[in-house]
Amino acid sequence: MAMALGRAATAAVRLRAWSWLTTVDHKRIGILYLVTSAFLFLVGGFEAFLIRLQLIRPDNHLVSSAMYSQLFTMHGTTMIFLAVMPILVGFMNAVMPLMIGARDVAFPRLNALSYWMYLAGALLLNSSWFLGGAPNAGWFNYAPISTGAYNPGPGIDFYDLGVQIAGIGTLMTGINFLVTILAMRTEGMSLMRMPLFVWTTLITSLLIIFAFPPLTANLFFLMFDRLAGTAFFNVPHGGDVVLWEQLFWTFGHPEVYILVLPAFGIISEVVATFSRKPLFGYASMVWAVEVIAFLSFIVWSHHMFPVGLGPTVNTMFVLTSMAIAVPTGIKIFNWIATMWGGRIQLTTAMLFAMSFIPTFVVGGTSGVMTALAPADMQFHDSYFVVAHLHYVLIGGTLMAVFAAAYYWFPKITGRLMSERLGRWNFWLVTVGFNVAFLPQHFIGLWGMPRRVYTYGPGLGLSFWNALSTVGVFILTLGILVMVMNVVHALRRGEAAGPDPWDGRTLEWSTASPAPPYNFARLPRVRGRDAFWEQKRSTERELWPVDRHIHLPSPTPVPALMALGLLVAAYGAIFRSIPVVAAGLGLTVYGIHRSMFDVDPGVIVTPTEEGAA
Amino acid sequence: MSDAREAAGALAFADGAHERARFGMWIFLSAECAFFACLIGAYLALHGRTLGVPGPGALFDIPVTLAATLVLLVSSLTMVLAVDAIEREAVDALKGWLATTAALGVTFLGFEAYDFADYWARGVTLQGTVFGSSVYTLLGFHGLHVAFGIFWILSLLRACAALTAEGAVKTYLASLYWHFVDVVWIVIFSVVYLVGKAT
Amino acid sequence: MGPSVIAGMAGAPLRYPQSALAPAGPVARSEFQLIQLSLVIMLGVFVAVTAAFAYTAVRYRSRPGNLAPASAVDENRRLEIGWTLVPLILLVVMAVPTVKDSYALTPPDTPRVVDVRVIGHQFWWELQYTRLGVTTANELVIPYGRKIDLSLTSADVIHSFWVPRLAGKTDLNPGQLNTAWIQADRPGVYEGQCAEYCGLGHANMHIRVVAVTDREFARWVDGMRHPRVTPASALAKRGMALFGQVGCSSCHTVAGTRFHGQLGPELTGMGNRATIAAGTLTNTPAHLRRWLANPPAILPGSTMPDLHLTGSQISALTAYVESLR
The missing domain is CATH 1.10.287.90 (Helix Hairpins)
Known part of the structure; x- marks a missing residue:
């Protein structure tokens, strides 16, 4: 009897695991993204913690030079490709279709494939620690130190293939979201009525579509150099090491905005909601996002001022880079103007969104400074740049991610996080972050280059480095409080109800968590802030609930395709052609299945609660 | 009555799917454009570094490549005829034109293999010079796209029995892809072969 | 030459010797x-x-x-x-x-009086005074008050030349030649280090610019061109013999001798330099002994291997290297 029960329980677990493995529901895929990327964020954070422990005092020997180079490489690669970008994709998945009143994304199976490819890339990259050493040439992986001649171990192969697989997955996401937003908005949701988060998702998708191909090409070149002995970066055979830098930053700078634009969208939603006012300057906000996205493609060489491209090229990139400050400034002023005259509710989400404003201004202004080529010759590759990029990515993106987490957690899980823990979380993160990274501006100006595993006491920077490390201790505490808060909320968080914040956008008009079909009746939109207007309108919705909603059926094929790529990647890294062939064969089989399987889908009838 | 209409409404989701698939294909192909732009850009930056092996001027044999180009151009035409056959619901014509397109694709790859063997024999190897690396990578990626197109068309041929609205969209998508691969070749033929020969 | 280096170092030590906020040129x-x-x-x-x-x-x-x-x-x-x-x-x-x-700040096309070819290596700096016919490593001796043209390249991976008090960075790219110029307003020692991650020894790849008067510079050049070839002491003579036997000469060059190795830093005038091991240690006999006993222990990633020298071999080699002036 007990055994039978146990068996039944195991079967239930198996069934649940299977349902996650085969899901094509954007909300569940969003949860998969958020859980995976949050875990990898903790991994990347742990790597950062070790980096700062090593630098706490001069001539420290906690980790070796070899270990240190792996730590900073994996920290950067993990945070950018495997943590922060997928966290943002997770939020996009979780709420963007709801915000436009859609029942799913344009290509649900492709969406699942994107996630599984991301997971495959993440597993591949992180398994390198146990299979011969992690990549060690920095997250931008310059040639030729990443080529076989100078880096014979397997680490760089893990980087190359891991980023490649995850990157192509991201490209699919970009295509998917672009089509979703342009083709699947509900009635009345014109482009200029879309919430700003949807706008930034749209523009971010465009950036992904045109920024990732250069990365893909570059990674292929490096892969061929390492696996097939081609000469792209092999100088004696005519190779060109600056080619890597050009292609990498052609991707790399738009990538910065892939990480920052969604943050702008999140801040716009949160600030408007908790100021209880419509967003100020909506049209100029949209315009600013578009201009920033356009400019982001013509500024890449500001990452390369000391490379020797000459004063004319440098000057062109100085001017385009400086120009980005104008639309960015407009956004900052618009947020402040949104708060002006509002009734500002200091929820944890709002605290994070507000703290974004000054910290992002620090990152933005130091960004203008680094755009000034002659001055940048001093900033470049020093701790000044480390401080700048962390002010942009933590002070900017991560603050927005925290805001989004507190803001949308009730929508995603149906439960509220604790505001009390939230306050601890906020203050520890804000104080810790500034203590950690403000001194690094000066550490850089006083002459410490980045990526040094140690420094001498003669440099005069012992105190400031110790202080920076103390900041990271505080920051770490803040992150741990966040973890506690999530665990606490999942176990016994208060039920949130559909609309805990008196929200303005459509995701708050359906249940929390939203039912599989999102809306029993598709909303009709009559203006910006659709749900806010709807709540204040006296008209009731008269059109009937859809009683037969057609949804795509679950499928294991996307996970199988990603598995094939993972197998092929291991085959390539350990130089086994049969394994590569088997893996690719599995993937091609999956492609074939996806092309020709007819999906009858499932017909769902909404429950009464869903229709409410 | 209302049930029937609702069922029809429910299927609207699936109908819209065709529009979205075409739109998605266009977006995917624009990403592919960016990818090939990078390959061509890298080739243009590196093709002068021949280190003693024959460079583009000496290496390329325009008449042979022109023949390959014509084969590929004709295959685009046969693809158009295949799509046209769907619209006329002429299954036999569809099968015939798809098969012709695939055969022309295979012929093109044959030309390419012949070219590669010729270049290799004249000392331009994948590893020896960055000129070799970049030219084989560019042409190889294009060839891989042609090969995938052939795989796609052959799969379509097998599935042809079920000629439905679904199948029509799939053929249309394949034709978009095929034309794209063709257009990329025109660019490669102009920029790599004709310009290379002229300079 | 020797005294001026000491003089440069004897000045009140700067709180931030690598500060871009204390420009000296x-x-x-x-x-x-x-x-x-x-x-x-x-x-x-x-x-x-x-x-x-x-x-x-x-x-x-x-x-x-x-x-x-x-x-x-x-x-x-x-x-x-x-x-x-x-x-x-x-x-x-x-x-x-x-x-x-x-x-x-872009250097002019026509080079000025002193021009130096800077070649980056994992993990040291090769410095060739092309027109003066002198080669040294890791310590760039220049006359102060004059514009010095640098042309920079790398023998292996990308490095970056950064002496913050004199100039911002210029990358050293393999297969390409970059140009830059520096000028020191006063005599003294200006510290710098590689600023582009170049491998395990990146953190220890220091460069020092030693600015001296015109006369001292001329004397230094003269000394480098006509180095003392035969050491005076018996111990140093034994060291010179060992230099050829144990493998030093397969990597290092000493001008005027039969030692013409190309892989490692030039050792001509080594006794005059203030530091060893790419600026990691000051140049004292005790440090040199530590270095010779096991280089990778001091510089991770160092291409100079542990030659398993005996104590007496190390003493002799130390005496010889210190005698190179």
Whole structure:
């Protein structure tokens, strides 16, 4: 009897695991993204913690030079490709279709494939620690130190293939979201009525579509150099090491905005909601996002001022880079103007969104400074740049991610996080972050280059480095409080109800968590802030609930395709052609299945609660 | 009555799917454009570094490549005829034109293999010079796209029995892809072969 | 030469010897002025924006019980034009000197009196005074008050030349030649290090620029061209013999001898240098002994292997290397 029960329980677990493995529901895929990327964020954070422990005092020997180079490489690669970008994709998945009143994304199976490819890339990259050493040439992986001649171990192969697989997955996401937003908005949701988060998702998708191909090409070149002995970066055979830098930053700078634009969208939603006012300057906000996205493609060489491209090229990139400050400034002023005259509710989400404003201004202004080529010759590759990029990515993106987490957690899980823990979380993160990274501006100006595993006491920077490390201790505490808060909320968080914040956008008009079909009746939109207007309108919705909603059926094929790529990647890294062939064969089989399987889908009838 | 209409409404989701698939294909192909732009850009930056092996001027044999180009151009035409056959619901014509397109694709790859063997024999190897690396990578990626197109068309041929609205969209998508691969070749033929020969 | 190096080091030690904020030459000074200008403007922006933000946040904080919808102003043309134009003007103020400096700091096509070819290696700097026919490593001796042209390249991976008090960075790219120039206003030692991650020894790849008077520079060049070839002491003579036997000479060159190795730093005039091991240790016999006993233990990634020398071999080699003046 007990055994039978146990068996039944195991079967239930198996069934649940299977349902996650085969899901094509954007909300569940969003949860998969958020859980995976949050875990990898903790991994990347742990790597950062070790980096700062090593630098706490001069001539420290906690980790070796070899270990240190792996730590900073994996920290950067993990945070950018495997943590922060997928966290943002997770939020996009979780709420963007709801915000436009859609029942799913344009290509649900492709969406699942994107996630599984991301997971495959993440597993591949992180398994390198146990299979011969992690990549060690920095997250931008310059040639030729990443080529076989100078880096014979397997680490760089893990980087190359891991980023490649995850990157192509991201490209699919970009295509998917672009089509979703342009083709699947509900009635009345014109482009200029879309919430700003949807706008930034749209523009971010465009950036992904045109920024990732250069990365893909570059990674292929490096892969061929390492696996097939081609000469792209092999100088004696005519190779060109600056080619890597050009292609990498052609991707790399738009990538910065892939990480920052969604943050702008999140801040716009949160600030408007908790100021209880419509967003100020909506049209100029949209315009600013578009201009920033356009400019982001013509500024890449500001990452390369000391490379020797000459004063004319440098000057062109100085001017385009400086120009980005104008639309960015407009956004900052618009947020402040949104708060002006509002009734500002200091929820944890709002605290994070507000703290974004000054910290992002620090990152933005130091960004203008680094755009000034002659001055940048001093900033470049020093701790000044480390401080700048962390002010942009933590002070900017991560603050927005925290805001989004507190803001949308009730929508995603149906439960509220604790505001009390939230306050601890906020203050520890804000104080810790500034203590950690403000001194690094000066550490850089006083002459410490980045990526040094140690420094001498003669440099005069012992105190400031110790202080920076103390900041990271505080920051770490803040992150741990966040973890506690999530665990606490999942176990016994208060039920949130559909609309805990008196929200303005459509995701708050359906249940929390939203039912599989999102809306029993598709909303009709009559203006910006659709749900806010709807709540204040006296008209009731008269059109009937859809009683037969057609949804795509679950499928294991996307996970199988990603598995094939993972197998092929291991085959390539350990130089086994049969394994590569088997893996690719599995993937091609999956492609074939996806092309020709007819999906009858499932017909769902909404429950009464869903229709409410 | 209302049930029937609702069922029809429910299927609207699936109908819209065709529009979205075409739109998605266009977006995917624009990403592919960016990818090939990078390959061509890298080739243009590196093709002068021949280190003693024959460079583009000496290496390329325009008449042979022109023949390959014509084969590929004709295959685009046969693809158009295949799509046209769907619209006329002429299954036999569809099968015939798809098969012709695939055969022309295979012929093109044959030309390419012949070219590669010729270049290799004249000392331009994948590893020896960055000129070799970049030219084989560019042409190889294009060839891989042609090969995938052939795989796609052959799969379509097998599935042809079920000629439905679904199948029509799939053929249309394949034709978009095929034309794209063709257009990329025109660019490669102009920029790599004709310009290379002229300079 | 020796005394001037000591003199340079004897000055009051700087609190931040690698500070870009303490420029000691025209290139670093131009860069520093731009840093100052942009820092002041940007601090102004930060203070203004943060003040506006803080004022708004405090003034419109919701009080308990007051949940009335806020005023719905969502546009103000004049304000929006204002906050577009003001940043634009500030940017122009910074752009003008930036563009001017970008061109002004580019070295001219015709090289000046002293030009040095800087070649990066994992993990040391090869310094060839092309027109003077002198080669040294890791310590760049220059006459102060004069413009020194640098042409930079790398023998292996990418490195970056950075002596913050004299000039910002210039990358050393394999297969390409970059140019830069430096000038030191006063005699002294200017510290720097590689600024582009180049491998395990990156953190220890120091460069020192030693600025001396014209006369001292001429004497130094003369000494490098006509080094003392035969050591005086018996121990050093034994060291010289060992230098050829145990493998040193397969990597190192000493001008005027039969030692012509190419892989490692040139050791001509080594006894005059202030540091060893790419600037990691000061040049004392005790440090040299430690270094010879096991180089990779001091410099991770060092290509100089542990030769398993005996104590007496190390003493002899130390005496010989110290005698190279």
